[in-house]
Amino acid sequence: MSDPLLSIRNLSIDYVGATSDFHAVKNVSFDIARGEFFGLAGESGCGKSTIAFAISRLHRPPAIIRKGSQIVLDGRDVLTLDDAELRQLRWREVAMVFQSAMNSLNPVLTIEDQFHDVLKTHTGMSRSAARARAAELLALVDIAADRLSAYPHQLSGGMRQRVVIAMCLALNPKLLIMDEPTTALDVVVQREILERIHKLRQELGFAVLFITHDLALMVQVSDRIGIMLEGELVEVNDAQAIYRSPQHDYTRKLWASMPRLGGERAGEGAAS
């Protein structure tokens, strides 16, 4: 890939233990192009969230990124940045929607205060400018500006999730990382939110790293997909190719383990 937005090379991350280390990520390399929707799939414990955290350097001990690893975002090696440079990187270059994002809002601050927090810290924006920008961002995710004065508990789970996404877009990041962003939501709400992301990405041009265990959903929204198994990236390909002709045994197994509307039923064929 020429001039990728994100280039990960030989990334190895260990969780250091008293007696032995757990190798969470083993020598993983992949690229994400500008504006690309990249899906990373795998079971819990396969290392996909560990990679997501490492990209914005949010990993904490006992997680250690091993020597020789490289994470290059828009030409800069993320692993060599100091604290001040990291502050420039986060939100501005890369923003992250966490798995329990709907619970990542501060319950005692209004939505407006939380937008102001981000905008003031990173751009020194005034109160009134921040309010205007926040209203603009909420409009992107279909939330009326009068909700700015609401507290998180006054919004539904789906709305809170959309607020977090709007906040992540505040500084026009080039990469939006979404770690299981809709697992806690109902299918209809999930669909609404992902359609919104899909559209915003086309309008604003950011790339997405989308982490989920729902392969069907991933194929629906992603351009390319990587499949992880026990810390290793075992297959990377175009979404349609991964779906129609999976090469790795594990990918095939993942597909076979998902009941689908048009698929087999209990007691039919080999599944039972």
Place this chain on the structure above:
Amino acid sequence: MSETPILALEGVSKTFHRGGSAVHAARAVSFALHPGRTLALVGESGSGKTTAARLIMREYRPDSGQLLFRGAAVEAAGDLRAYRSAVQMVFQDPFSSLNPVHTIRQHLERPLRLHQPNLGAAERKAAAAEVLARVQLDPALILPKYPHELSGGQRQRISIARALAVNPEVIVADEPTSMLDVSVRLGILNLLNDMKRQMRLAVLYITHDIATARYVAEEIMVMYAGQIVEWGETDRVLGNPQHPYTRLLLSAVPDPDRRFGDARPAELEQIETIRRQSALEQTEIREVAPGHFIRPMPV
């Protein structure tokens, strides 16, 4: 179906009052569970699925309507122990539904102690081992373990074994796979299905995942705002969904063959309308095909 169901709800309603507002968690809910069959109850969170489970488990008493067990009304003060031994539950969260300080053996022997008090210690242990083998776990290996030593899938097998230990006739499984990894979900669903066949269990499978409902259930009900809006044989309902809310749910199910950005199903353009209208009370029931019913959405 002509034979008497093991368990049935007849016109059951339950309303919760919160401050000045009322939440209709169940509105004239009727359904029947038959031996050897699975009935799926599908809906979003807040639709009343779990309230239906709690009404069956007699944790809530209906405001109106009744619960029938083998054709007879269940008395509010009736014999709870006999009922509980016939109607068992498998919970959603295999991490919190097992006691962390009890071994698996204790988990499995406790229901036996309660429901079959005349068993001797050796018989109890044998029964616990047998039920573990049924859920395809090695008794010698698993019996002495504590819950934290097991994976999520293994724990859910323990939950199922615990429910099976007292030879129930009805299993209520509330989202039994939603907290498990995709790769082990199918195993749990297949296990429930095998148990249903071998033990002629009547299963109520509660889920938000319409694809897994189709995988295991002969019959399906779609619930929204406390009302069952569409029900019937799974093939008929999913093959020819008639209620707009059912169609909305189906259109939102992730489908790798339908990329985002392709033409959107019409239902996704009318989400708010469908939600608002489907939440209105509807007493009319229409049979759209033999054995396939809807409560038409008020327009």
